[in-house]
Every structure is written in C-alpha cells, then in structure tokens.
Amino acid sequence: MIVEPRIESYIASLGAQPDPVLAAMEALAERRHFPIVGRQTGSLLSLFAKAVGARRVLELGSGYGYSALWFARALPEDGMVICTDHSSDNRDLALGYFRTAGLEKRVEFHVGNALAIARDQKPGFDVIFNDIDKEDYAASVPLAVSLLRSGGLFITDNTLWKGKVVEADTSDALVESVRAFNKLVFSRPDLETVLLPVRDGITVCRKK
Ligand SMILES: C[S@@+](CC[C@H](N)C(=O)[O-])C[C@H]1O[C@@H](n2cnc3c(N)ncnc32)[C@H](O)[C@@H]1O
Incomplete structure (x- = not known):
C-alpha cells in the first residue's frame, strides 16, 4: 500500500507462520478482492488486545471475520x-471459520448497520x-468513546487511505472523510492518539 513493497515483503517474511484457517480466509480475500487487514495488521491487533488485557472487543465492519x-x-x-x-x-x-478454528464460543455476530448495533451494546x-x-468514520468516534472503558483502545484502519490524505485534490469525498476523522480524534482531549504508517495507516486512540 503506502509502504515500499520490498519492505512489506521483508516484514512479512519475518512473521510467516503456516496457519490453515488464516490461509483459507486470505485465499478467499484474494479470489473476491475483499479487503481484509492481512497478517501484519492482524498481528498488531492481536498484540494491542493482549497489551491491554482485553476480554471484550467490538468490531465495526467485520467482513467474514478475518480481523475478528x-x-x-x-x-x-x-x-x-x-x-x-x-x-x-x-x-x-x-x-464457519470460527468453528474450524475451535473458537465459536468467543464470537457473537450481528448483521445490520454497525453503528446502530453498537448503540445497543453494553459499555x-x-x-x-x-x-x-x-x-461513517466521524460518526463512529463519539459512539466508540462512550462504549470504551477508560484505558481502552479505539483502533481504526485505512487512515492514510492509500496515501491520498496528503494529496492536494480534496474533491474525493472518501479522502475528506478520512481526513476529518483523523482531525477529530487528534483534537479530542479525552483521547491519546497516534497514527501508525502500517499498511494503509492505522489510527490508535487510547481513552483517557
Ligand atoms: C474492510 S471490510 C472489513 C474487513 C475485516 N475487518 C477484516 O479485516 O477481516 C468492511 C466490511 O464492513 C462492512 N460495512 C461497511 N460499513 C458498514 C456499516 N456501516 N455497517 C455494517 N457493516 C459495514 C462491509 O460490508 C464490509 O464487509
């Protein structure tokens, strides 16, 4: 994406582990051109979850469960x-993938608008x-903050949007949405925010 392909390949080669379930999900993404986060971001999400001792995770936009x-x-x-x-x-x-991985007890899947479903969740x-x-990125911010515990993490993908956030042409509505989102989270005093140039950009906010 925005990182030089040779660097991406080098990083990928360091962490490559055979994993049949992930491999099947990745093959499906390839066939369908479906945007999953991939292993580099997946392992980062996993590390963040472990670092904060996570027990409850909410995903807005799960696709078929790869990041989940x-x-x-x-x-x-x-x-x-x-x-x-x-x-x-x-x-x-x-x-199906969660069953194959033996983790079906660790997932609950709601079909519908992610923000509407999130509004019904216990904080x-x-x-x-x-x-x-x-x-919908900007609208997700106050909702996510209200649902996180203090010290919890709000992690958002694609926040450098293929590098387009720095391009002069502002006519692309999606670029504008991503920029507005980043501006919003960096301006909120109740969040401590970093933007990591990993893959397509990941913004990580810690609720104070
Ligand atoms: C980028 S994909 C998710 C990929 C997933 N996080 C992964 O890495 O495995 C985004 C998914 O969110 C869904 N989606 C987008 N906006 C949504 C919304 N407002 N409510 C519910 N689903 C949404 C899309 O249909 C798509 O399946």
Whole structure:
C-alpha cells in the first residue's frame, strides 16, 4: 500500500507462520478482492488486545471475520469478540471459520448497520476496531468513546487511505472523510492518539 513493497515483503517474511484457517480466509480475500487487514495488521491487533488485557472487543465492519479471528485468539477463554456487518453471508462464512478454528464460543455476530448495533451494546469494551465505510468514520468516534472503558483502545484502519490524505485534490469525498476523522480524534482531549504508517495507516486512540 503506502509502504515500499520490498519492505512489506521483508516484514512479512519475518512473521510467516503456516496457519490453515488464516490461509483459507486470505485465499478467499484474494479470489473476491475483499479487503481484509492481512497478517501484519492482524498481528498488531492481536498484540494491542493482549497489551491491554482485553476480554471484550467490538468490531465495526467485520467482513467474514478475518480481523475478528486475530482478536479472538488474543483473548482469554471467556473473552468475546462482537462482530458487525451488513451481510448475513459474511456472518455465515465467519461462523464457519470460527468453528474450524475451535473458537465459536468467543464470537457473537450481528448483521445490520454497525453503528446502530453498537448503540445497543453494553459499555466497557477494552478494544473497538473500526473498519466500516469511511463516510461513517466521524460518526463512529463519539459512539466508540462512550462504549470504551477508560484505558481502552479505539483502533481504526485505512487512515492514510492509500496515501491520498496528503494529496492536494480534496474533491474525493472518501479522502475528506478520512481526513476529518483523523482531525477529530487528534483534537479530542479525552483521547491519546497516534497514527501508525502500517499498511494503509492505522489510527490508535487510547481513552483517557
Ligand atoms: C474492510 S471490510 C472489513 C474487513 C475485516 N475487518 C477484516 O479485516 O477481516 C468492511 C466490511 O464492513 C462492512 N460495512 C461497511 N460499513 C458498514 C456499516 N456501516 N455497517 C455494517 N457493516 C459495514 C462491509 O460490508 C464490509 O464487509
């Protein structure tokens, strides 16, 4: 994406482990041109979840569960990833992969609008991962803050949007949405925020 391909390949070669479930999900992404986070970001999400001792994770935009599987593996036995997606086909695929991985008890999958589903959740999440349509990024911020525990992480993908955030042409509405999101989270005094130039950009906010 925005990092030099040779550097991406080098990083990938360091962490490459055979993993049949992830490999099957990655092959499906390849066939369908479906945007999963990939291993580099997946392992980062897992590390963040472990670092904050996460038990409850909420995902906004789960697709067929690839990023959710990384979270589920990072949680303790009684942990839970709550997934959301518009598509019931994605839910069915995700539940199948979770069953194959032996982690079906660690996932709950809701079909519908991620923000509407999130509004019905009990607060106190340790991590919220945001990967929905970029137009809704700004609206996700106050909601995520209200649902996180103090010290919890709000992690958002694609926040450098293929590097387009630095291009002069501002006519692209998606670029504007991503810029507005970054500006918003960096301006909030109740969040401590960093933007990591990993893959397509990941913004990580810690709720104070
Ligand atoms: C980038 S993909 C998610 C990939 C997933 N996080 C992964 O890495 O495995 C985004 C998914 O979110 C869904 N989506 C986008 N906006 C949504 C919304 N507002 N509510 C529910 N689902 C949404 C899309 O249908 C798509 O399946």
